[in-house]
Amino acid sequence: MELNIHLPTLLLLSVVINLMVGGLLWLVYRLRDLQACFRLWALACVTFVAGIVLAVARSVVDAPLVTELAAHLCLGLSPWLVLAGIHNLLGVPLAGGKKSSRVLVVCAVVYVAGLLVSYAGDTLIPRLLTALWSALVFTVAIYRLASSSRTPRLPFRILQTIFGIHGILMMLQVLVIITSRWELVGLDVNAVLTLILAHHLLLATATVMALPLLAFTQAERNLKLLAERDELTQLLNRRAFLQQGRAAFNQAREQQQGLTVLMIDLDYFKQINDRWGHEVGDSVLSFVATIMAEELRDSDIIGRIGGEEFAAVLNTGSCKEVDAVTSRLLRKIAERGRWVEGRPLNLSASIGGVVISPQTHSFNDMMRSADAAMYEAKDKGRNRVEFAPMSC
Numbered sequence: 349m350e351l352n353i354h355l356p357t358l359l360l361l362s363v364v365i366n367l368m369v370g371g372l373l374w375l376v377y378r379l380r381d382l383q384a385c386f387r388l389w390a391l392a393c394v395t396f397v398a399g400i401v402l403a404v405a406r407s408v409v410d411a412p413l414v415t416e417l418a419a420h421l422c423l424g425l426s427p428w429l430v431l432a433g434i435h436n437l438l439g440v441p442l443a444g445g446k447k448s449s450r451v452l453v454v455c456a457v458v459y460v461a462g463l464l465v466s467y468a469g470d471t472l473i474p475r476l477l478t479a480l481w482s483a484l485v486f487t488v489a490i491y492r493l494a495s496s497s498r499t500p501r502l503p504f505r506i507l508q509t510i511f512g513i514h515g516i517l518m519m520l521q522v523l524v525i526i527t528s529r530w531e532l533v534g535l536d537v538n539a540v541l542t543l544i545l546a547h548h549l550l551l552a553t554a555t556v557m558a559l560p561l562l563a564f565t566q567a568e569r570n571l572k573l574l575a576e577r578d579e580l581t582q583l584l585n586r587r588a589f590l591q592q593g594r595a596a597f598n599q600a601r602e603q604q605q606g607l608t609v610l611m612i613d614l615d616y617f618k619q620i621n622d623r624w625g626h627e628v629g630d631s632v633l634s635f636v637a638t639i640m641a642e643e644l645r646d647s648d649i650i651g652r653i654g655g656e657e658f659a660a661v662l663n664t665g666s667c668k669e670v671d672a673v674t675s676r677l678l679r680k681i682a683e684r685g686r687w688v689e690g691r692p693l694n695l696s697a698s699i700g701g702v703v704i705s706p707q708t709h710s711f712n713d714m715m716r717s718a719d720a721a722m723y724e725a726k727d728k729g730r731n732r733v734e735f736a737p738m739s740c
Contacts, residue, residue: 362549363400366393369556376560380567388433389559392426396552399423417467420474424459427485427514430555434489434507437563438496448488455484476525483518486511499569503562510555517544517551578652580630581637589651590711593661596649597711600704606665607704609714610674611722612640615696615730617656624691632695635688639680644673659715665703667740674699674733682731696731698722703739 370393377386399422406415435441441449459481466473490511493504521544576588584592593609600607614636621629633656640650640658649661662670678697685695700722702714717736725734 358546358549359400359404362553363397365553366397366556369553370394370397373556373560383563385433385437385563386560388429388436389556392429392433393556395422395429396426396556399426400549412468416471416474417463420463420467420478421460424463424478424481426552427482427489428456430559431485431489431492433559434492434562437566438492438498440492452484452488455481472525472528476522479518479521479525483515483522486515486518490515498566500565503558503565506558507555507562510551510558513547514551514555517547520544581634581652583637583641583658584649584651586651586653589649589653589659590715592649593659593715594711596661596663597704597714600663605663607714608662608664608670609702609711609718610660610662610670611700611715611718612658612660612677613698613722613726614656615698615726620693624693628689628691628693631689632685632693635685636681636695636697639684640677643677643680659718667703667735670701670703670740671733674701678731678733698725698730699733700725700736701733701739702736705738707738 370390373386373390373393377383377390380386399419402415402419402422406412406419409415459477462477463474466477490508493508493511496504498504524544576584578585583589597607599605614632617629617632620632633652636658637650637652640660644650644660644662647663651659653659662673664670678699681695681697685693687693688695700718700720702708702717702721704714708714717739721734721736721739725732728734
């Protein structure tokens with residue numbers, strides 16, 4: 349098999365690119381409040397380069413312990429560091445649950461033990477073990493990326509594709525080594541392995557260049573969440589709630605669908621703050637926010653719009669459904685709010701609601717009508733629901 353690949357040039361290019369990207373990742377690590385994933389990925393670049401350099405040194409240094417064994421340990425450590433960085437970025441344990449953790453540890457021990465036994469003998473065995481180990485690590489990385497629900501998904505899909513090709517190449521390398529070992533197929537093993545190595549080097553370089561894209565998109569996502577969420581309750585803040593509420597209103601008008609706006613205000617909340625302190629008041633707000641998140645649907649829009657005032661947009665115009673939701677919400681707040689953190693608070697809330705109609709001109713109109721209905725509920729005795737005229 350004739351291959352027009354000048355391997356020394358490819359190796360040198362891969363070393364230079366990985367050192368440059370590794371240096372860039374280290375600088376980013378230093379500049380971004382020491383975010384650990386960048387340090388791990390920088391170390392992955394360094395260990396990958398070290399593995400290449402040690403592998404090349406085999407031809408001039410007759411010291412298998414320094415070259416053969418150390419080279420494969422470095423090449424095996426590099427994908428593991430990439431995986432560790434991904435897990436650190438996503439904030440999940442390195443191997444997931446206890447069972448998967450044990451499997452990964454056992455595989456790592458078998459891999460290292462196999463290298464220790466075989467490094468001074470047949471050179472194909474360490475290559476076989478490193479390929480199998482790398483394929484396993486890439487498979488775990490693909491699973492971890494696929495199981496994450498974070499957005500945007502494009503960086504995840506790019507890395508999944510790269511890792512998938514990595515894994516396929518590693519398994520192909522395993523098959524080539526096995527078939528050559530028992531002479532099952534007439535192959536120019538060195539030529540095929542050289543081709544696989546060339547593709548592997550290119551993919552490794554693509555990986556370290558794609559990792560920062562994943563990190564920066566996640567950082568942007570976190571900043572967006574911080575800008576949109578109320579720090580205490582983790583519900584939408586007033587600005588984000590109004591923005592999403594207007595979008596839902598416009599969609600409902602265009603598609604002639606039902607929509608309901610609710611205003612929820614805790615009764616006698618000032619007395620709770622005055623008697624028990626603002627720390628208890630904050631706990632009450634978080635407690636009520638949790639109830640609302642549990643009782644309303646994922647498709648509903650929920651926000652804290654100020655003080656003890658919450659609001660919700662329900663994607664329904666059915667008075668029967670809205671009545672069931674509001675009644676259940678009042679009941680849960682009253683039942684679960686009798687005692688909060690060991691204190692007899694006897695929580696209750698007043699709710700005002702309005703359903704979209706052909707006469708509704710804007711989302712702000714709905715908010716004002718729901719707010720007026722909420723104050724009517726307070727005037728009529730609190731712990732109740734009132735709807736705007738002509739709503740339900």
